[in-house]
Amino acid sequence: MTDSAPEVMDGAREMVLALADDELCIGQNLAWWIAVGPFLEEDLALTSISQDELGHARALYGLLGDDVDALAYARQPHEYRSAHLTELPCRDWGETLVRHFLYDTAETVRWAALADSSWEALGAVARRALAEERSHLRHATGLLSRLLRTEAGRSQLLPLFDQFTPMACELFELPPGCAADDLVAAGIMARPLSDQRAEWQAAVDEAVASAGYQPQWPADSAIPASASGRAGQRSAHFAALHAEMVEVLSIDPTAVW
Amino acid sequence: MSRAVLAGVVAAVRRSVSQVCDPEYPEVTIAELGILEGVSSSDGGSTVRIELVPTMLGCPALDVIARDVTDAARTACAGADVSIEVTFVDDPVWTPDRIAPSAVGFLAREYSVAVRSRSATASCPICGNDALEHRSDFGPTPCRSVEWCPSCRNPIEVVGRVDMPAAMEAAPASPALA
Numbered sequence: 001m002t003d004s005a006p007e008v009m010d011g012a013r014e015m016v017l018a019l020a021d022d023e024l025c026i027g028q029n030l031a032w033w034i035a036v037g038p039f040l041e042e043d044l045a046l047t048s049i050s051q052d053e054l055g056h057a058r059a060l061y062g063l064l065g066d067d068v069d070a071l072a073y074a075r076q077p078h079e080y081r082s083a084h085l086t087e088l089p090c091r092d093w094g095e096t097l098v099r100h101f102l103y104d105t106a107e108t109v110r111w112a113a114l115a116d117s118s119w120e121a122l123g124a125v126a127r128r129a130l131a132e133e134r135s136h137l138r139h140a141t142g143l144l145s146r147l148l149r150t151e152a153g154r155s156q157l158l159p160l161f162d163q164f165t166p167m168a169c170e171l172f173e174l175p176p177g178c179a180a181d182d183l184v185a186a187g188i189m190a191r192p193l194s195d196q197r198a199e200w201q202a203a204v205d206e207a208v209a210s211a212g213y214q215p216q217w218p219a220d221s222a223i224p225a226s227a228s229g230r231a232g233q234r235s236a237h238f239a240a241l242h243a244e245m246v247e248v249l250s251i252d253p254t255a256v257w
Numbered sequence: 258m259s260r261a262v263l264a265g266v267v268a269a270v271r272r273s274v275s276q277v278c279d280p281e282y283p284e285v286t287i288a289e290l291g292i293l294e295g296v297s298s299s300d301g302g303s304t305v306r307i308e309l310v311p312t313m314l315g316c317p318a319l320d321v322i323a324r325d326v327t328d329a330a331r332t333a334c335a336g337a338d339v340s341i342e343v344t345f346v347d348d349p350v351w352t353p354d355r356i357a358p359s360a361v362g363f364l365a366r367e368y369s370v371a372v373r374s375r376s377a378t379a380s381c382p383i384c385g386n387d388a389l390e391h392r393s394d395f396g397p398t399p400c401r402s403v404e405w406c407p408s409c410r411n412p413i414e415v416v417g418r419v420d421m422p423a424a425m426e427a428a429p430a431s432p433a434l435a
Contacts, residue, residue, distance in 0.1 A: 027315075041392070041393045041395070041403070044393065044395045044396065044397070044403075045393060045394070045395040047395075048394075048395035048396075048399050049395070051313075051315035051316075051317065051399050052313065052314065052315040052399060053315070054315050055311075055313060055314030055315025055316065055399075056314055056315070058314065058315075059314050059347065121347070124346075124347035124348040125314075125347050127347070127348070127350065128314060128347045128348075128350055129314065131350060132313060132314065132315075134418075135394040135395075135418045138394065139394060139395070
């Protein structure tokens with residue numbers, strides 16, 4: 001454990017909760033592709049990534065308390081801190097791919113900024129997760145670059161960047177009461193979030209530049225602070241997602257896997 | 258408990274948990290797979306602590322492994338006044354390099370599963386060709402990828418994703434096998 005001041009650690013725990021909730025929501029959503037992926041390898045890839053993300057959520061919740069299931073499932077909706085992008089359901093494979101690309105590119109930047117954290121246990125989880133992220137990112141960028149070489153791919157995927165990039169900026173925001181400057185000063189996070197977001201935007205720009213496309217980046221998150229997932233406001237999709245996650249538990253609270 | 262008795266209990270627990278088998282490969286032990294990191298006493302001798310290294314953070318078998326290890330440890334120290342603590346550690350990071358050579362041979366022979374590590378190229382467990390072609394990082398479990406053998410024309414499961422050894426360069430070999 002780091003020896004940072006208690007109020008800094010409270011902020012760090014809020015940040016970890018937000019990261020864990022992102023992983024939980026996107027991991028659960030990706031599991032929708034089980035058995036219905038567009039081709040067998042893709043079915044296995046998306047559901048393996050789903051498992052990985054849920055594993056990352058478990059590791060992060062484990063930094064906050066012993067009862068990981070209670071943290072993951074038994075909170076009230078306003079107590080979750082997930083970014084709205086992660087709460088979107090998977091139905092269309094193109095949407096899933098673009099979101100997966102934006103999310104895993106962001107995650108790679110976020111984990112790297114935590115890999116040498118003065119909160120040693122968080123640093124260990126970040127290094128562990130970063131090693132797994134490489135395959136996620138290779139999967140997303142490999143498919144994206146191939147599809148963007150085709151006219152059909154460009155016409156279907158590029159408009160989705162306009163749709164998702166503003167929302168995805170929320171991935172680089174922290175819950176209120178979580179002072180990013182203090183986290184950097186305490187060595188819990190290596191770089192300011194604005195730096196991390198800039199690196200992420202540059203990586204996204206580069207990935208779509210070959211298709212002659214430039215995403216429009218808002219100066220601030222498209223989601224106003226009062227409606228932000230980080231502040232406890234859930235998107236319209238969260239209720240159904242949460243109901244699905246706790247379906248078995250709500251029938252039998254003593255059920256074990 | 259005297260120091261000698263405690264050392265005996267720790268040794269008995271180590272022997273016992275070393276024999277716990279992996280749920281996916283029931284003839285291969287967690288020690289051979291490099292999942293067992295270490296067994297030691299803590300809290301002034303009142304606790305025997307067993308450290309495990311997860312192959313992947315999202316491995317659904319982690320809970321089963323922890324339960325089997327706990328059961329084996331309890332059996333080994335029955336009668337001794339110690340509590341058992343089983344914990345998954347994030348450091349070191351598991352890599353296929355932690356798999357013992359004997360288990361690599363067994364997996365190839367009995368399961369037709371290859372192992373990709375830094376110390377050896379993954380060769381086809383069916384025909385021995387060592388020029389497998391990468392097909393997908395994602396196989397039947399999170400820790401296995403899929404390759405293709407152009408020689409015998411079979412899809413091959415390979416333990417480890419393609420960049421795992423490089424990504425985890427700093428990870429030491431499993432001390433459980435030392």
